Amino acid sequence: MDPSRKRTIRLTVALTAALLLATALIYVSFTAGRDEYTASELLKNAKPGGQYILAGTVLDGSVHQQGRMLRFAIRDPSKHVAVTVSYSGIVPDPFAQGRAVLLNVADVNGRFVGQGNSLTTKCPSKYVAASGAYS
Amino acid sequence: MGQLGRAILLLGLCVAVYGIGASIYGARSGRRDWVVSGRRAMYSLSGLMIVAFVLLEIAFVRNNFAFKVVAQSSATTIPTFYKMAAPWSSQQGSLLLWVTLLSLWSSIVLYITRKRMREIAPWATATLLGFATFFLSLAAFAANPFDTFSAAQTPAQGNGLDPLLMHPSMIIHPPMLYTGYTLMAIPFSFALGALITGKLGSEWIRDTRRFALAAWLALGIGIILGARWSYTELGWGGYWGWDAVENAALMPWLMITAFIHSIQIQEKRGMLKVWNVSLVLLSGVLTVFGTFLVRSGFLDSIHAFGASTLGIPFLGLLALMLVGTVSLIIYRRESLRSDDQIDSLLSREAMFLFQNLVLVALVFVIFWITLFPKISQLISGTQISVGPPAFTPFVVPLALLLVLLTAIGPMISWRRATLANLRSNFVGPVSFGLIVLILVLILTDAGRKPLAVAMFVLGAFVIAGVVQELYRGTAARRAITKDAWPAALVALVRRNRRRYGGYLVHVGVAVLLIGIAASSSFQHSRNVWLRPGQSISLDGYIFHYVRPTETATSERISLGSIIDVTQNGRHVVTLNTYRSMYPSTNPSDGVIGRFFDSSNADSTIGLDAGPFQDIWSVVNSSNLTPVAKDITKGNALFAAEYNQILKKTAHDSNAAFNRVVAESHFYEYRDLAVNGIASKYVQHPWPVQFLFIVDPLVSWLWFGAIIMAFGGFVALWPMPFAARRRELALYRARVARDLA
Numbered sequence: 001m002d003p004s005r006k007r008t009i010r011l012t013v014a015l016t017a018a019l020l021l022a023t024a025l026i027y028v029s030f031t032a033g034r035d036e037y038t039a040s041e042l043l044k045n046a047k048p049g050g051q052y053i054l055a056g057t058v059l060d061g062s063v064h065q066q067g068r069m070l071r072f073a074i075r076d077p078s079k080h081v082a083v084t085v086s087y088s089g090i091v092p093d094p095f096a097q098g099r100a101v102l103l104n105v106a107d108v109n110g111r112f113v114g115q116g117n118s119l120t121t122k123c124p125s126k127y128v129a130a131s132g133a134y135s
Numbered sequence: 136m137g138q139l140g141r142a143i144l145l146l147g148l149c150v151a152v153y154g155i156g157a158s159i160y161g162a163r164s165g166r167r168d169w170v171v172s173g174r175r176a177m178y179s180l181s182g183l184m185i186v187a188f189v190l191l192e193i194a195f196v197r198n199n200f201a202f203k204v205v206a207q208s209s210a211t212t213i214p215t216f217y218k219m220a221a222p223w224s225s226q227q228g229s230l231l232l233w234v235t236l237l238s239l240w241s242s243i244v245l246y247i248t249r250k251r252m253r254e255i256a257p258w259a260t261a262t263l264l265g266f267a268t269f270f271l272s273l274a275a276f277a278a279n280p281f282d283t284f285s286a287a288q289t290p291a292q293g294n295g296l297d298p299l300l301m302h303p304s305m306i307i308h309p310p311m312l313y314t315g316y317t318l319m320a321i322p323f324s325f326a327l328g329a330l331i332t333g334k335l336g337s338e339w340i341r342d343t344r345r346f347a348l349a350a351w352l353a354l355g356i357g358i359i360l361g362a363r364w365s366y367t368e369l370g371w372g373g374y375w376g377w378d379a380v381e382n383a384a385l386m387p388w389l390m391i392t393a394f395i396h397s398i399q400i401q402e403k404r405g406m407l408k409v410w411n412v413s414l415v416l417l418s419g420v421l422t423v424f425g426t427f428l429v430r431s432g433f434l435d436s437i438h439a440f441g442a443s444t445l446g447i448p449f450l451g452l453l454a455l456m457l458v459g460t461v462s463l464i465i466y467r468r469e470s471l472r473s474d475d476q477i478d479s480l481l482s483r484e485a486m487f488l489f490q491n492l493v494l495v496a497l498v499f500v501i502f503w504i505t506l507f508p509k510i511s512q513l514i515s516g517t518q519i520s521v522g523p524p525a526f527t528p529f530v531v532p533l534a535l536l537l538v539l540l541t542a543i544g545p546m547i548s549w550r551r552a553t554l555a556n557l558r559s560n561f562v563g564p565v566s567f568g569l570i571v572l573i574l575v576l577i578l579t580d581a582g583r584k585p586l587a588v589a590m591f592v593l594g595a596f597v598i599a600g601v602v603q604e605l606y607r608g609t610a611a612r613r614a615i616t617k618d619a620w621p622a623a624l625v626a627l628v629r630r631n632r633r634r635y636g637g638y639l640v641h642v643g644v645a646v647l648l649i650g651i652a653a654s655s656s657f658q659h660s661r662n663v664w665l666r667p668g669q670s671i672s673l674d675g676y677i678f679h680y681v682r683p684t685e686t687a688t689s690e691r692i693s694l695g696s697i698i699d700v701t702q703n704g705r706h707v708v709t710l711n712t713y714r715s716m717y718p719s720t721n722p723s724d725g726v727i728g729r730f731f732d733s734s735n736a737d738s739t740i741g742l743d744a745g746p747f748q749d750i751w752s753v754v755n756s757s758n759l760t761p762v763a764k765d766i767t768k769g770n771a772l773f774a775a776e777y778n779q780i781l782k783k784t785a786h787d788s789n790a791a792f793n794r795v796v797a798e799s800h801f802y803e804y805r806d807l808a809v810n811g812i813a814s815k816y817v818q819h820p821w822p823v824q825f826l827f828i829v830d831p832l833v834s835w836l837w838f839g840a841i842i843m844a845f846g847g848f849v850a851l852w853p854m855p856f857a858a859r860r861r862e863l864a865l866y867r868a869r870v871a872r873d874l875a
Contacts, residue, residue, distance in 0.1 A: 065733070067760060068664055068758070089662060090755065090826050092370055093369050
């Protein structure tokens with residue numbers, strides 16, 4: 001086969017593969033992704049029975065264990081708005097007040113309930129000064 | 136000492152700027168003395184940075200809280216080895232570590248190449264000093280590790296280090312990542328030098344290949360240590376979460392992996408020049424991009440690492456690097472044309488190229504999904520959260536393809552494979568892979584996860600291929616030398632460390648990916664609340680909560696559990712897991728409450744790691760509701776008591792002495808009260824939450840990583856000069872024979 005034709009075929013195959021990959025990537029990104037709400041957006045958009053991803057920072061002084069339920073408020077980092085949530089799943093070690101978290105919540109008659117073991121927290125491996133000292 | 140540190144930073148900055156000027160002037164004018172002076176500027180910078188870093192370490196070890204960074208991330212009660220590791224838990228300290236490592240590696244490479252690459256080296260020196268200037272400017276003006284408090288403001292005690300960071304992995308993990316990132320700057324700088332001068336042969340690759348390999352090794356070790364820390368410290372039982380910071384390290388590692396493979400084609404056949412230059416430049420850009428992600432707070436969800444003002448300078452550097460490198464590649468496109476072409480798709484060159492394409496596709500996928508929340512926000516105004524489900528559909532098939540190519544690459548001939556070559560090299564490993572497939576399907580129920588089974592089979596294919604290569608090489612050597620098998624094997628590897636080190640890395644990759652496939656596909660876990668005496672079953676095991684445990688020291692209160700694990704009535708292991716709470720400094724927590732701060736805590740897992748499965752457990756004993764009333768009551772009582780002490784000693788003639796005595800009694804009673812409350816966890820135990828996991832082949836992941844690291848060291852270790860020349864001659868003869 002003519003070498004230039006061979007090159008053209010290879011280039012076409014490579015570009016088609018790249019295009020297919022890119023299309024699939026964009027499609028999966030949109031379908032696998034879920035809207036992430038801040039506290040203020042959640043309060044504005046939530047409907048009873050709806051499920052959402054709530055992102056923000058844990059409000060200082062809001063963390064209380066009540067029996068098997070952990071209650072805390074997630075604050076909108078850019079506004080003075082917070083949403084109180086109840087959660088009974090696994091609490092990762094880095095969870096602490098003031099730390100950024102992500103939680104899947106369901107609107108149960110106006111109350112927000114954390115789902116499963118969906119609480120994830122910001123990785124603490126960089127630039128985290130401890131809130132406590134050892135005096 | 137703070138002033139001395141600041142002065143060293145400023146002096147270092149001047150030296151770096153001078154070195155850039157001297158190197159560029161020397162390169163343009165052909166004046167060797169200026170080039171040498173530029174190189175010596177790097178040596179001087181390296182010395183200055185080592186002194187600066189030692190000063191910072193001394194400040195940490197001596198608890199010098201006049202340094203803001205020491206007060207922010209250390210305390211007197213932290214063990215010395217964690218104090219020594221504390222500098223890189225802060226933005227300021229890590230920037231200084233970055234420049235120190237960069238100048239150190241740069242000095243080594245410039246010393247090694249001082250008599251070679253005379254045209255490229257000055258430009259590489261200028262580029263390396265450019266990076267040093269950038270990071271040094273940040274350390275000197277934006278995040279100075281030598282900022283100090285005035286004497287009046289100096290605190291008596293520091294904030295301490297996050298308990299989660301007090302883990303052996305965290306002593307080595309960040310320096311290994313920084314070592315990898317800074318070593319990555321070396322091939323980047325020499326590639327840039329080669330582009331500027333038009334000297335685009337294999338010389339720059341030959342002299343910097345070892346540094347690329349060292350970067351790959353250090354970054355790989357750093358990534359694995361991070362995964363190990365996550366698995367044993369963060370209390371969620373996972374080792375990889377597709378977090379932006381994990382991806383930030385993985386992307387340049389994948390890119391440099393592609394580079395390490397594809398440079399072999401340029402060295403052997405003069406092909407893929409533009410590809411190699413692009414790969415190494417992209418590795419450098421991705422390194423800075425990763426640093427930008429980590430430090431800028433650009434991704435403001437859970438992946439943000441603390442918003443700072445450093446984002447803009449990093450964006451500027453990224454833009455400069457991208458525009459500069461792309462322009463140079465376009466400018467030199469004629470010189471970057473290949474000397475040869477791929478003759479057949481059934482050849483080692485083609486396999487290396489496919490493997491490169493898969494690696495680059497992986498990087499692209501990870502890059503896109505990591506940035507997707509931000510991209511979606513730009514397009515639709517709404518931030519979209521993407522997690523592992525978005526990565527899996529792409530990463531798993533690409534990883535399978537990669538392992539397949541890893542198996543084929545070393546066994547297929549250069550230029551064009553013949554049927555005889557394929558038969559001779561592939562029948563054994565393919566048969567072994569098929570045997571593994573049959574055994575897995577017959578002996579286990581893994582058939583329900585076909586992708587995991589595919590990984591097992593392909594992993595076996597890789598391992599069998601490497602074993603076959605080693606066997607043949609050793610047998611050939613024995614035929615000549617009549618050595619014993621072990622001696623012949625060691626001699627074989629020593630004679631071509633690069634090749635056989637690479638094969639060992641392939642085995643490590645196969646073992647590691649088998650571990651990942653098994654542990655992610657066949658994990659069983661349960662999240663339950665148990666009282667002492669209660670049990671649950673999980674994957675054929677019975678987890679029995681035997682009794683609670685409690686330890687109270689001045690540093691922490693640990694509440695834990697003893698778990699007995701049995702299988703079919705037979706005792707398997709006893710696990711001890713506990714959660715430790717560290718005293719807070721928040722006055723609103725109260726005199727007693729500050730010792731029960733469940734948000735300033737970490738978990739110690741109970742782990743039984745075995746070759747075939749891990750039994751993992753963690754207790755969440757931070758539910759303090761049953762003692763909440765005692766804590767509140769204690770807070771009130773002790774606050775009142777302390778006020779009494781203040782009142783009584785206020786009008787006393789011997790006030791200071793009496794207050795010390797009274798406070799000493801006060802603290803004694805406080806400690807008794809704290810111990811009393813903590814001991815209720817054992818005396819009147821309440822239900823606590825557990826996470827139990829039974830996970831197969833997790834150990835294979837760590838073992839595979841150790842094999843990879845060992846293989847990397849073997850490949851990196853320099854051969855003796857005579858052996859290197861002999862091997863090179865033999866290798867050239869072999870390639871010539873193959874090509875003929």
